[in-house]
Amino acid sequence: MKQSNRLELTWIGKDNQPPQGAHFLVEDHNFSYNNTRQGAAEELTDNRLIYGDNLFALQALEPEFAGKIKCITIDPPYNTGSVFSHYGDSMEHGQWLSLMRNRLLLFYRLLHPQEGSLWVSIDDYEAPYLRIVLDEIFGRENFIAQNVWQKRYSRENRQAIGDVHEYVIVYARDPVRFKAIRNKVFPSSAQEKVYRNPNNDPRGRWRTIPLTAQEGHATAEQFYPVTTPAGKVFYPPKGRCWGISKATFEKLLAEGRIYFGKKGDAQPTMIRYLSEVDGYVPWTWWPHEEVGHTDEAKKEIHALFGKTDAFATPKPERLLRRILQIASNPGDWVLDSFAGSGTSGAVAHKMRRRWIMVERGEQCHTHIIPRLKKVIDGDDPGGITAAVQWSGGGGFRYFRLLQGPGT
Ligand SMILES: C[S@@+](CC[C@H](N)C(=O)[O-])C[C@H]1O[C@@H](n2cnc3c(N)ncnc32)[C@H](O)[C@@H]1O
Numbered sequence: 001m002k003q004s005n006r007l008e009l010t011w012i013g014k015d016n017q018p019p020q021g022a023h024f025l026v027e028d029h030n031f032s033y034n035n036t037r038q039g040a041a042e043e044l045t046d047n048r049l050i051y052g053d054n055l056f057a058l059q060a061l062e063p064e065f066a067g068k069i070k071c072i073t074i075d076p077p078y079n080t081g082s083v084f085s086h087y088g089d090s091m092e093h094g095q096w097l098s099l100m101r102n103r104l105l106l107f108y109r110l111l112h113p114q115e116g117s118l119w120v121s122i123d124d125y126e127a128p129y130l131r132i133v134l135d136e137i138f139g140r141e142n143f144i145a146q147n148v149w150q151k152r153y154s155r156e157n158r159q160a161i162g163d164v165h166e167y168v169i170v171y172a173r174d175p176v177r178f179k180a181i182r183n184k185v186f187p188s189s190a191q192e193k194v195y196r197n198p199n200n201d202p203r204g205r206w207r208t209i210p211l212t213a214q215e216g217h218a219t220a221e222q223f224y225p226v227t228t229p230a231g232k233v234f235y236p237p238k239g240r241c242w243g244i245s246k247a248t249f250e251k252l253l254a255e256g257r258i259y260f261g262k263k264g265d266a267q268p269t270m271i272r273y274l275s276e277v278d279g280y281v282p283w284t285w286w287p288h289e290e291v292g293h294t295d296e297a298k299k300e301i302h303a304l305f306g307k308t309d310a311f312a313t314p315k316p317e318r319l320l321r322r323i324l325q326i327a328s329n330p331g332d333w334v335l336d337s338f339a340g341s342g343t344s345g346a347v348a349h350k351m352r353r354r355w356i357m358v359e360r361g362e363q364c365h366t367h368i369i370p371r372l373k374k375v376i377d378g379d380d381p382g383g384i385t386a387a388v389q390w391s392g393g394g395g396f397r398y399f400r401l402l403q404g405p406g407t
Helices: 054-065 093-110 127-138 175-181 189-193 246-254 294-305 317-327 343-350 363-377
Strands: 023-027 047-051 071-074 117-122 143-150 165-172 206-210 212-214 240-242 269-273 333-336 354-359 395-403
Touching (some): 047 343, 047 363, 054 093, 054 395, 071 093, 093 127, 117 127, 127 143, 127 165, 143 175, 294 363, 343 354, 363 395
Parallel strands (some): 047 354, 071 117, 071 333, 333 354
Antiparallel strands (some): 117 165, 212 240
């Protein structure tokens, strides 16, 4: 093994060259599908579904897609030692790291150099090792976040300490640019519930937000008496100031945006309308109320395919919606090379992103194709369909990997 001055993880086989390309993508029109009759998404017909090993698929995609993918989201086998009905999840530790490393190198090249980001689902078993390999390939300075997804809502009592979360690790090709272009997240329905309209305000649902701020950097402009409609006089509490100047306060008062409580005698607060909320800066805590849980994901799969032959480890559509919402915009290319039952493609399609999925198991035919056909035909009312007002349209092209001569 060669010596390096960088902090890095080593394992037997790390420096072995991965098998190299000369695989070609060949479209099989018998499996490609489109339904532009639905009208809504005619530009969304060039999506790609690739059946085969993702190492060769990613190599074959490179000439056309290097630097073009805005968001790569993967949910690889976590190497938990389990055997699921549709794929195995037990590899020697170093072999798993090599598998990931070889694909991460390709992801790096496929991502858009300024705006591309990688989102990896993983649990505690391999997460610490994967982080070090990710640091090595993407650069430690390009680490964005290790989001914690609350995958269970019920208690987990089988282990000494119940395991109720997984991670979604994020790296960007250019973190400064990423911060500038990433989208905020929508308020969840629980967050929206705090906005109410008890007085039938024609401007819609509203909530109050505090009018005071810490005194620290306050100017003289931020200390003034406020008289409520009931005649009570308020000054900012000790150690605090008003968050706005007197002139701004008076403007807001004239616009009916200062609230003094039901009886008009309470300390003033500011009114914020739901229609003005342009989203929240994403944070690393992803509770199940906001992005779903594993039970929800199973129910989504059962609704699509019934309970027999259900895919064992799907992700909930809302989780993928959160990722794609932050990291991409309609029309952008997104990629998932461990597609499983096709959740990422289904969500990407409904959100009007262009997608590439790779899957080497038979679930490519038993799950992904029927699922995406339903999405395209407008026959999948589940998951995020209603939330994003999806009604159908578009298509995908199906490819097999063909080995070139002499390989
Ligand atoms: C955890 S599952 C993904 C589940 C997916 N997120 C969903 O919502 O259904 C991982 C998938 O990766 C696939 N996979 C594993 N190694 C692969 C490889 N080298 N090439 C292509 N697919 C692979 C497995 O067959 C399995 O379907």
